[in-house]
Amino acid sequence: MTNLESASLLFSNNLPAFAITRPRAGAGILAHAFWAALARRAASAMSSAVASLVSTTTSLKLVGFRDLKVDTRASFIDDKVIYMSNNASSNHQTVAGVILDLLWEAGVKTTFGIPGVHNLAFWDALGPNRPEIVGVRHEQTTAYAADGVARTTGSLGVALTTTGPGAANTLGAFGEAAISGSPVFVISSEAPIGKRSKDGSRGLLHEMDDQAAMFAPLAKKLAGVSMAISVTDGVTAVDVAAEMIRDLLRAPVGAGYLGIPADVLGQQFTGEKPKLEIGQEVIEVDIAAAQAALADADKIVIWAGGGAVDSSDSLSALATHWNAPILTSFAGRGIAAESELTVVAPIHEPETEAVLAQADALVVFGSQLDGMNTKNWAIAWPKTIVLVDVEPTKTMRNVDPTAVVLNNNINGVAAALVSGTAARESWVDVAAVNKTVRDRLRVGEKSARGIALVEAIEQHWPADGTIVCDMSVCGYWTGVYAVQPRSRRIVYPVGWGTLGFGLPAAIGPAANGSRTLAVCGDGGVAFALGELATIVQENLPYTLLIVDDGGYGMLRYDQQVMGHPERGVDLLSPDWAILAQSFGLSFTETTIEELGDALDLKQPGIILIREKLYPPKSTSPRWNEK
Known part of the structure; x- marks a missing residue:
């Protein structure tokens, strides 16, 4: 009998209403996902009358899973839903508190959230050796800021939100993190289990039938199962939280969702806290296929993507061994920054x-070779392509590789290739390529002003600081063309392309203590102007650079190229000086030529430049220009 047949049999019998929990040993995230479906079915079969059921426990065996416990004790009170435990403040051993403990053990020091009546248990559980919660002004910022933390540190970014519309408000930001492969964990309350109807939504505050289903298409998949899970009891909530922390951080990293009923979050935790397991699975390095594919290649190019951001030294060594130029994707900017073989321009x-057109082999580390990075795959591909990735499925939809090295240890694979392949002679002057591109951009009619902005930021923003770009013309220039002295320094939302990303995402690294520059246009920045209050209230080391071109400059250019009338792209801007003053922020209006002086002030606040820039060649309307 299959697992699904077991589930069908279970619900076709006249079993009493029950809540399912599972034993401490756990059965892995796949079992949890399947279990969660059963739990939802069980929850729908409940009614308020089961509050009077006597406590009995039986054991249910499902094929392919460990023993599950069927507990007919109601986990709620009939007339009063409990969101915070009455004695939570004294010992903080609530479900919410234990989840905060797990996050702290995973290295999470800062989370982002908005309190709601259903998730107050998280705020009630705050205390020493638990992450702080930075209060923001819109739920999308909880996930954007968490994404900013995840991309700049490699650690888990955490958003805490509330039932229904609160969770739904994170979806755009969650999608950007998910598509970009950023380890973001959204933890949300859901409608209280004790008040739900067996037949579906009954009109509880913020209620919906299946909150996790909103996140499922975007969440990381583990063996084909989406890591968007709703649970119904406290022990399972904690177990699943521990497993998701582990699995979201394992390559390929991604985003996940955990929903917990409001009346469960504040309950005292009665189980045993699971041991947190952090670390990558060990996969034996086998480069035989790559060795064979590269045997006759004399001119090799390395392509480094977002999955290789922690492999600068090993890729630099491999590039030196092969005399191979290094190209980076947008997410890989700053990889091998000190190598003389790194090609700066996209x-x-x-x-x-x-350079790529001259190569006879391309070795790709941790990149999907997506459309935006490859002009929709219309670039000069070498005849030999080797992929190094733990999950190359998406990349293989875009190119037909000669060989695949299936591994999550890029450093180990690069080292093995150094020792297991022959050295190559130099075949391209990378320094000359970099100089030629930059010299041309400085004098080009469509590029001189954009590259001047880039060079001002390059020269005046500290190497240990962070830069976060929006989907704006100024962001395209900065995110793609600025030379980065290290990886994880710049954040650029090209995964899903979410306009409005810059201002809220920059709150993440700033809240982590990094001096942060957000580079935004006047259109996208308006999506989240309420977060200026967060910047001031949290006293963040945050500078907001706005390049005001009177609207959606990129879309205006799109319309011009297409021969369309310019409609819907001209926007009213506020009086930026008064806006800054109203929040207590410093304000400087300047020019590109004098931008460096404003950045050197090292003063949190708003810097405004009024200028219309041409988009760079990395934007699709210019891909086919000669």
């Missing part, structure tokens, strides 16, 4: 594409 510039 593949969209003709000099960079010419």
Whole structure:
């Protein structure tokens, strides 16, 4: 009998209403996902009358799973839903408190949230050796800021939100993290289990039938199962939280959702806290296929993506061994920054594409080779392509590889390739390529002002600081063309392309203590102007650079290229000086030429430049320009 047949049999019998919990040993995230479906079915079969059921426990065996316990004790009170335990403040051993403990053990020091009546248990559980919760002004910022933390540190970014519309408000930001492969964990309350109807939504505050289903299409998949899970009891909530912390941080990293009923979050935790397991699974390095594919290749190019951001030294060593130029994706900017073989300009510039066109082999580390990074795959591909990735499925939809090295240890694979392949002779002057591109951009009619902005930021923003770009013309220039002295320094939302990302995402690294520059246009920044209050209230080391071109400059250019009338792209801007003053922020209006002086002030606040920039060649309307 299959697991699904077991489930069908279970619910076809006249069993009493019950809540399912599972034993301490656990059965892994796949079992939890399947279990969660059963639990939801069980929850729908409950009614308020089961509050009077006597306590009995039986054991249920499902094929392929460990023993599950069927507990007919009601986990709620009939007339009063409990959101915070009456004695939570004295010992904080609530479900919410134990989850905060797990996050702390995983290295999470800062989370982002908005209190709601259903999730107050998290705020009630705050205390020493637990993460702080930075209060923001919109739920999308909880996930954007968590994403900013995740991308700049490699650690888990955590958003705490509330039932229904609160959770739904995170979806755009959750999608950006998910598509970009950023380890973001959204933990939300859900409608109280003790008040739900067996037949579906009954009109409880913020209630919906299946809150996790909103996140499922975007969440990380583990063996095909979405890591978007709703639970119904405290022990399972804690177990699943521990497993998701582990699995979201394992390559390929991704985003996940955990929903917990409001009346469960504040309950005293009666189980045994699971031991947190952090670390990558060990996969034996086998480069035989790569060795064979590269045996006759003399001119190799390395392509480093977001999955390789922690492999600068090993990729630099491999590049030196092969005399191989290093190209980076948008997410890989700053990888091998100190290597003389790193090509600074993107593949969209003709000099960079010419390097790839001369190569007879391309070795790709941790990149999906997506459309935006490859002009929708219309670049000069070498005849031999080797992929190094733990999950190459998406990349293989985009290219037909000669060989695949299936591994999550890029450092180990790079080291094995150094020792297991022959050295190559130099075949391209990378320094000359970099100089040629930059010199041309400085004098180009469509590029001079954009690259001037880039160079001001390059020269005046500290190497240990962070830069977060929005989907704006100024963000495209900065995110793709600025030379980065290290990886994880710049954040650029090209995964899903979410306009409005910059301002809220920059709150994440700033809250972590990094001096942060957000580079935004006047259109996208308006999505989250309420977060200026967060910046001031939390006293964040945050500078907001706005390049005001009177609206949606990129879309205006799109309309011009298409021959369309300019409609819907001209926007009213506030009086930026008065806006800054109203929040108590410093304000400087300047020019690109004098931007460096404003950045050198090292003063949190708003810097405004009024200028219309041409988009760079990394944007799709310019891909086919000669």
